[in-house]
Amino acid sequence: xxxxxxxxxxxxxxxxxxxxxxxxxxxxxxxxxxxxxxxxxxxxxxxxxxxxxxxxxxxxxxxxxxxxxxxxxxxxxxxxxxxxxxxxxxxxxxxxxxxxxxxxxxxxxxxxxxxxxxxxxxxxxxxxxxxxxxxxxxxxxxxxxxxxxxxxxxxxxxxxxxxxxxxxxxxxxxxxxxxxxxxxxxxxxxxxxxxxxxxxxxxxxxxxxxxxxxxxxxxxxxxxxx
Amino acid sequence: xxxxxxxxxxxxxxxxxxxxxxxxxxxxxxxxxxxxxxxxxxxxxxxxxxxxxxxxxxxxxxxxxxxxxxxxxxxxxxxxxxxxxxxxxxxxxxxxxxxxxxxxxxxxxxxxxxxxxxxxxxxxxxxxxxxxxxxxxxxxxxxxxxxxxxxxxxxxxxxxxxxxxxxxxxxxxxxxxxxxxxxxxxxxxxxxxxxxxxxxxxxxxxxxxxxxxxxxxxxxxxxxxx
DNA sequence: CGCCATTTTGAAGGTTTTCAATGTCAGTGG
DNA sequence: CCACTGACATTGAAAACCTTCAAAATGGCG
Numbered sequence: 001x002x003x004x005x006x007x008x009x010x011x012x013x014x015x016x017x018x019x020x021x022x023x024x025x026x027x028x029x030x031x032x033x034x035x036x037x038x039x040x041x042x043x044x045x046x047x048x049x050x051x052x053x054x055x056x057x058x059x060x061x062x063x064x065x066x067x068x069x070x071x072x073x074x075x076x077x078x079x080x081x082x083x084x085x086x087x088x089x090x091x092x093x094x095x096x097x098x099x100x101x102x103x104x105x106x107x108x109x110x111x112x113x114x115x116x117x118x119x120x121x122x123x124x125x126x127x128x129x130x131x132x133x134x135x136x137x138x139x140x141x142x143x144x145x146x147x148x149x150x151x152x153x154x155x156x157x158x159x160x161x162x163x164x165x166x167x168x169x170x171x172x173x174x175x176x177x178x179x180x181x182x183x184x185x186x187x188x189x190x191x192x193x194x195x196x197x198x199x200x201x202x203x204x205x206x207x208x209x210x211x212x213x214x215x216x217x218x219x220x221x222x223x224x225x226x
Numbered sequence: 227x228x229x230x231x232x233x234x235x236x237x238x239x240x241x242x243x244x245x246x247x248x249x250x251x252x253x254x255x256x257x258x259x260x261x262x263x264x265x266x267x268x269x270x271x272x273x274x275x276x277x278x279x280x281x282x283x284x285x286x287x288x289x290x291x292x293x294x295x296x297x298x299x300x301x302x303x304x305x306x307x308x309x310x311x312x313x314x315x316x317x318x319x320x321x322x323x324x325x326x327x328x329x330x331x332x333x334x335x336x337x338x339x340x341x342x343x344x345x346x347x348x349x350x351x352x353x354x355x356x357x358x359x360x361x362x363x364x365x366x367x368x369x370x371x372x373x374x375x376x377x378x379x380x381x382x383x384x385x386x387x388x389x390x391x392x393x394x395x396x397x398x399x400x401x402x403x404x405x406x407x408x409x410x411x412x413x414x415x416x417x418x419x420x421x422x423x424x425x426x427x428x429x430x431x432x433x434x435x436x437x438x439x440x441x442x443x444x445x446x447x448x449x450x451x452x
Numbered sequence: 453c454g455c456c457a458t459t460t461t462g463a464a465g466g467t468t469t470t471c472a473a474t475g476t477c478a479g480t481g482g
Numbered sequence: 483c484c485a486c487t488g489a490c491a492t493t494g495a496a497a498a499c500c501t502t503c504a505a506a507a508t509g510g511c512g
């Protein structure tokens with residue numbers, strides 16, 4: 001009886017997963033979903049939780065069901081460098097070499113789907129579609145990294161901030177939110193770090209954009225005026 | 227007779243490939259190497275050749291046997307952004323979505339191994355080790371992209387240039403050259419573009435490093451004095 | 453309400469860029 | 483053989499931009 005109930009819950013967890021259509025799990029058939037849902041755990045974490053740490057051994061990979069994660073590396077000088085903000089439907093935690101290559105920290109309360117890497121690898125080798133889908137996800141990471149390179153190398157502070165706002169707007173759309181208003185859950189400090197600027201410079205850039213009527217800030221949040 | 231000779235040449239091409247130990251082809255057994263060597267073409271191109279173009283349909287992927295390739299994207303503003311320099315043993319040309327995501331241009335005379343993507347995919351799906359090896363190569367690209375992000379976001383012009391020199395030195399070692407002297411085959415303009423600086427700033431940074439006795443430039447090339 | 457953390461604003465200082473000129477080097481033709 | 487040319491690199495000075503340091507304003511939360 002309890003067994004049945006447990007299985008029922010498990011099936012629900014993956015089969016009825018809100019973000020499944022957006023991720024590689026979409027490639028799994030009902031049987032697979034049934035099986036893997038016995039292995040995955042859902043975790044609710046408060047804002048500011050370190051989900052995984054650079055150089056730690058990889059035991060799990062994660063999908064974001066709800067909330068926002070910031071991803072950063074500590075470089076050889078001991079400086080923190082943010083390399084991405086992840087939204088519902090994004091995954092993280094798979095790296096070559098057995099160890100995580102960055103820190104992942106929640107900047108809002110989050111709900112995560114935690115998949116043991118060992119189980120996941122099993123499904124990867126069994127399911128070619130899953131494998132391909134996973135490859136697409138990695139290539140997408142690469143695409144995002146190169147977008148960040150383009151922003152860092154080319155643009156002025158004002159352009160960087162504007163581009164950042166557009167990117168966040170797109171991320172929102174990606175998980176079913178409206179593109180406007182833009183909900184900046186991260187601090188100015190995080191934005192500055194991501195863009196290779198100082199916090200005061202980001203603040204001034206936002207002010208300039210406001211004065212130029214490119215954006216507007218009111219009680220509803222930050223609005224893009226195009 | 228001619229058939230035999232042709233096959234013999236083909237076997238030689240992959241089996242005796244100078245860079246095989248450094249790339250995913252290393253995972254193929256002799257039978258596979260024999261088969262695939264019938265599909266690959268070796269191409270010798272002069273300096274300044276555009277090997278592939280952003281947004282073009284993908285027909286081939288490439289391994290570098292000899293020479294140096296620069297890889298760059300044209301962003302929405304029409305600006306060129308260099309995202310990497312590739313050396314013998316590096317591969318390029320595989321992207322998600324069926325179209326190349328960057329330009330690849332030789333900055334020295336190059337010898338390339340050109341593999342039809344269709345054939346390559348066939349071997350990928352047949353050979354799990356090859357698949358894994360290929361995945362490692364993609365993850366390595368991601369690692370390099372993130373190194374570039376760290377350099378672009380954090381460092382001063384002088385630190386950027388010094389880091390660039392170290393990176394090129396490592397690349398040299400990676401394909402069997404000594405770490406010193408550093409052979410800068412790319413122009414100052416390319417270095418500046420890669421580092422998000424102007425050519426004059428790169429030039430000044432190199433001068434500063436020379437004055438500080440961190441590097442030395444003589445008829446042998448650029449020497450790192452550590 | 454008042455505290456603390458975060459954000460904004462101001463002014464001075466520092467670094468990089470811009471514009472301009474000079475220097476270097478390889479290839480070409482007189 | 484040497485001057486000329488064009489591409490690339492270096493240097494100088496002024497301007498622009500970003501950072502630093504300092505102070506004021508804002509906003510969430512006990």
